Amino acid sequence: MPFTYNRTVHFQDTDAAGVVYFANVLGICHEAYEESLETSGINIKGFFSNSSVAFPIVHASVDFLRPMFCGDKLVISLMPQKLGIDKFEIAYEISVGDMVVAKAITRHVCIEVSSRSKQELPDEIIRWLETNRRDAEGAERRKSREIM
Numbered sequence: 318m319p320f321t322y323n324r325t326v327h328f329q330d331t332d333a334a335g336v337v338y339f340a341n342v343l344g345i346c347h348e349a350y351e352e353s354l355e356t357s358g359i360n361i362k363g364f365f366s367n368s369s370v371a372f373p374i375v376h377a378s379v380d381f382l383r384p385m386f387c388g389d390k391l392v393i394s395l396m397p398q399k400l401g402i403d404k405f406e407i408a409y410e411i412s413v414g415d416m417v418v419a420k421a422i423t424r425h426v427c428i429e430v431s432s433r434s435k436q437e438l439p440d441e442i443i444r445w446l447e448t449n450r451r452d453a454e455g456a457e458r459r460k461s462r463e464i465m
Contacts, residue, residue, distance in 0.1 A: 319395060319410075322349035323390065324349075326387050330387070336386060342379050346395075346407075348393075349409065350395060350407060353445070357444070357445045368430060372427055373428065374423050375404075375424050376422070376423070377422065383417075383418040385413065390413065391413060392412045393410070393411050396410075397446050399450070402437045403426055404424065404435075405425055408422055409423075427439070427442070
């Protein structure tokens with residue numbers, strides 16, 4: 318199954334209309350990303366404070382299908398995919414109960430920090446991508462069998 322992260326919508330996540338503020342959805346997705354890294358054995362403190370390599374987001378998008386409100390119990394499914402030797406993308410599906418309320422994508426590139434030049438993904442990220450890809454592919458196969 319894809320990696321899932323559970324989170325409750327807090328009042329601070331919402332705007333004056335009482336729904337999740339659009340930019341906060343990416344923050345929630347990033348929380349799921351961090352949790353998936355940590356669950357796979359990557360030391361988060363070291364990962365984000367590493368002075369030699371970084372993984373900036375070079376593209377992000379969100380599609381809002383239904384509003385999310387304070388108190389909603391979100392389930393964020395995360396499905397990363399390697400795009401090349403130096404980049405990967407994460408697809409997120411955000412649900413409340415059985416209803417998908419938003420879908421998002423973040424695209425990351427691996428860079429050497431001091432030169433800001435692209436470099437190959439390190440082994441720990443490749444392992445994370447492969448583990449989560451296999452899990453996501455297995456879930457998709459199970460889902461397709463359920464439909465038949």
